[in-house]
Amino acid sequence: MRLPRHPLRTLALALATTTLGACSMIPTFERPAAPVPASFPQSAAVDAGPANAAQAPADTIVWRDYFVDARLREVIALALENNRDLRIAALNIERARAQYGIQRADLFPSISAGGGQSAQRVPGDLSPTGDSGVNRQYSANLGFASYELDFFGRVRSLEQQALQTYLGTEEARRSAQISLVAEVANNWLRVAATRERLALARSTFDTRKESLDLTQRSFDAGAVSALDLHQAETLLQTARADAARYVAMLAQDENALALVVGAGVPAELRAENLNEALVSVVELPPGVPSEVLTRRPDVVQAEYALRAANANIGAARAAFFPSITLTANVGSASASLGGLFDGGSGVWSFIPQIRLPIFEGGRLQASLDVAEIQRDINVAQYEKTIQSAFREVADALAERATLGEQLDAQRKLVEAAKRSFELSEARYEAGVDSYLGLLDAQRSLYVSEQALIAARLSDASNRVALYKVLGGGWQ
Structure with a gap:
């Protein structure tokens, strides 16, 4: 034929x-200047020092290197595989990729x-x-x-908008993964701290039970008053109530860990106490400029949203032409x-x-105005995202700057309370002091030991927070 x-x-x-x-009708993109200082406050006070100067930047340390405990790494890997929020984020990427493919297809006949x-x-x-x-x-x-x-770039502008939206969705998944890793680590540490609190409460209950039995015998012999007996009973029941409360709290913490992991966590993957868990979280070198914030996934996502809005202006401008x-x-x-x-x-x-287009009743101009206003909104959102990220890092660094002193003071407080209890016990046995002084020393020691567990948990949680807010490696 x-x-x-x-x-x-x-x-x-x-x-x-x-x-x-x-x-192309797309305006030239210029990244807005970060509306934050060039350095973080308190960063010098928590600088890792010369020994850590060769370490990788905070935002490039992968979680497998930061969380060194094999059990915690296995729990994190389990969460990355089973967590439903992360799965939704991954599916959102697939949807955005498909939408980009549909838009790109319009470039070809x-x-x-x-x-x-x-x-x-x-x-x-x-x-x-x-x-x-x-x-x-x-x-x-x-x-x-x-x-x-596409003489005036309308279709290509829409294709660029879809591309930037897709890339922003990928950053959203990275941000979700970093948040998930930090949340798993915090829940794992919280379970360890609650286990240690429960062990302390049970140990204190056993000690106070022996003390109450001894006081009961002394009371029967007429050596102590009824007030002493009731004070000993009060301390015993306090420890008993604490143990019951920590049993419930431990179950709740384990449920929270299972929820964020998306599956049951085997018992062998849990730390028995906070001392054991603390070695799993290394010190993060925080001495970095605020420029690192521009590499945080949520900030990069906001930038992609700004780029998409910028591309949409090009499509709105092209609509004025034949x-x-x-x-x-x-x-x-x-x-x-x-x-x-x-x-x-x-x-x-x-x-x-x-x-x-000859007469549209102002529709085309209104569409362009909407696109330009949306671009301005995205600029403000981008700047707000950076400011929020800066505050998160500044808050974590401010806490880090005093945690060392708090921990040292709390350890010395426990040592002092323990020595005070030993002296009170010796003076009571020698008949120098009353039994009330011994009970008060016993109560102070228990409270200071609980406070030390809380301080160590705050220290570990702060290191996890720094890893998260500085955009720790997501790989």
């Missing part, structure tokens, strides 16, 4: 036009092939010959319909199926259309 050359040349010219660079048959019966009184009959027509064609020549669409087909047609591809059966059609 020989087809006319003219429509083929026209079709080839139309397709070649699509390879030409479109006139949609070419399709088709074939068909039409049959029509004509009655005799309508036929020129006076005889009824059936008219048949067969056709086969190849072509494209309503393909827009749009040209092409529809073309080449093929063959015949009254009989056997003659469909015979010489002279070729057919073609070429339908260019141009649309020039």
